[in-house]
Amino acid sequence: MEKILDCEKAQGFIADFWAKNLPESQKNELEKHLEGCAECREAWEFAQSIRMDYAALPLPEPSANLQEGFEQILKKYKNKNSFWEQWATFFKQLFTPEKLPVWGYSLALLAVGFGIGYYWANKPQKDDNQLATLSAEVQAMRETMVMTLIKQPSASKRLQAVSLTQELSSVDAQVIEALFFTLNHDENANVRLATLETLYQWADRPAVREGLIKAISQQDSPMVQITIAEMMVALQEKKSAESFRKLLESKDLDQNARQQIEKSLKVLL
Amino acid sequence: METLTDNALMTRVKQGNYDALGLLFKRYQKPILGFFYRMNGNAAESEDLVQMVFERILRYREQFRSEGEFRTWLFHIARNVQHDFFKKQQKEPFNKNWEDWAAALEAENTADGDLEKIQDLALLDQALKHLSPDKREVLVLSRFEELKYSQIAEILNITEANVKIKVFRALQDLKRIYQTLEHGKNT
Ligand SMILES: [Zn+2]
DSSP, X not given: OHHHHHHHHHHHHHHHHHTTOOOHHHHHHHHHHHHTOHHHHHHHHHXXXXXXXXXXXXXXXXXXXXHHHHHHXXXXXXXXXXXXXXXXXXXXXXXXXXXXXXXXXXXXHHHHHHHHHHHHHTSOOHHHHHHHHHHHHXXXXXHHHHHHHTTOSSHHHHHHHHHHHTTOSSOOHHHHHHHHHHHHHOSXXXXXXXXXXXXXXXXXXXXXXHHHHHHHTTOOOHHHHHHHHHHHHHHTOGGGHHHHHHHHHOTTOOHHHHHHHHHHHHHHO | OOOOOHXXXXXXXXXXXXXXXXXXXXXXXXXXXXXXXXXHXXXXXXHHHHHHHHHHHHHTGGGOOTXXXXXXXXXXXXXXXXXXXXHHHTSOSSOOOHHHHHHHHHHHOOOOTHHHHHHHXXXXXXXXXXXXXXXXXXXXXXXXXXXXXXXXXXXXXXXXXXXXXXXXXXXXXXXXXXXXXXXXXXX
């Protein structure tokens, strides 16, 4: 176990060397490791053998076309910007005195139009009600499907359930609860990850946000931990910091997840 | 006269002063062109991509955060443009196989003094082109664009530790390719 950790560090040092950023003290430390490790030693010898003045290889000079193309793009954007100014001129032209009779006629037509519209809008709305009932039924059917599928033993069925929830026009507390149960207890990391991404869509709801923060301590898959950490940064959710700090205390935490969480914590604080 | 910082110029662009982008273009057209050229090896295509980068800067100018570093943001955009370009082309650049390159190098092999150094560099250049794009990318950004690993981490949206792992793996692949090419050259 110790050797793996050492290699990781050594390989980081070799990467630093490539970036011309390896201090002498660390170089000595690295050389000690290389005595006993062929894999790292080979990579190190190669990194040292290749020429450092590689950047001396010629690059193409920017051509006149490039400059010209850039100026065209700039011009296009400047024109876009004056778009509203163009509209302003257009309207000014419309309201010149000689056009007033035309406007009188138009306004009369418009008034008739409003009258007809008003009549239609106040007609008994039988059709609309029928439509509303129908879509409520579709919605209820979908919800039932979600709730059934999400309890299936097959992971692909459960994944299907999760993606179905995205088609629901609105989700009620029951569905959210089912999703959180899946997020926290499903044995399959892919299902949990998909659930997480679905829940993220409704992250503007306080209940969903709170549930996500609570989930931090329940997850053991690094991918899920990393994703939650990234989401919390995107949401700027400072309340999650406490849960992350607790997670960092755990010895079993995956190395990559630890790095992402530490990175996220820095942004959140 | 005081020169304006990148961020000050970009802030002006954000406010609608598009001409300020002209100065940023002067500063960065070469590094960005270099990045694309090292990634795809085609000068004309690379110029098109540089233009796309600056068009995206205008389109997404509102997203620039003045607390951030302009250069990092710029390379983040360039990297995405390059990525989309690969995807659209549905092909790997530098599709030649190693034997072709080895043969080409052999034909040029009229060894004498300085020529040897140039050939070493050319060999490395070719080897780099055979790396997978995601590996080539970290090597190009770090060594040739001289971005720090912390900046590359930001550009690629991964941790710094992950950048180092990628660089190390890229070096391992590069070594394998380099040695194959070298072998071809010497036989
Ligand atoms: Zn090692």
